[in-house]
Amino acid sequence: MRQKSTNYITFECLSRSANEAFARGAVACFAAQLDPTLEELGDIKTAVSEAVTNAIVHAYPDTLGRIVVKAQILEGGVLEITVRDWGRGIQDVEKAREPLFTTGGEERSGMGFTIMESFMDKLTVRSQPGKGTKVTMRRRVQPRGRGR
């Protein structure tokens, strides 16, 4: 379902691993206006880190490429994050989403999508081999008390 966005940020970065911290930090700063708990913020940062790392490691294994991250606040306090790349794409999305499946060797755990799925309310992955991947995640931030 399309929902109206009340606010958003977009940024583009190069697929360098040094940008993982920047991406999760930037989204966390933006999400702060929803007044999340530390735990909610931790979940959001972790999910962004996984999505951006996937793009860096798997979309552009031998090259540097563009990654575009968009974070938006939808009505009802829902944070939607999309991470888009124009890299290699995923052959079999179902398989990639299985726990412990990885093509990244001993350095990766194969738990990225599992963590995105468990830490967010909803995860959508659209990918076309040779064209790129778009990961969309949603998480509702619970309203807290008065003064919001």
Next chain:
Amino acid sequence: MEMRYRAENRLLTISLAGELDHHAAKGLMDSIDRCMEQNLPARTLLDLGGVTFMDSSGIAVVMRAKRRMDALSGSLAVVNIPKQASRVLETAGLDRYVDMLV
């Protein structure tokens, strides 16, 4: 990411501080490997007390450390696990393979 270690009577304690992501993990894995090779511990404690953020890259680091200790016929425990890191490790079900002491 900062790593410190202390070795005493074949007990190796490796303490990590900072953010453990994919950017930090590669160098860290090499450092942990080297540290274990130099000290040949019978038991290693991986102290995450100073870790301010960890994603699934941390799972790969712990699994690698576990395999290295298995190869040395030793044991590994992860200790002082902050809440955010513990959520990641639990989601992976890592407590089935590795001793986790809070």
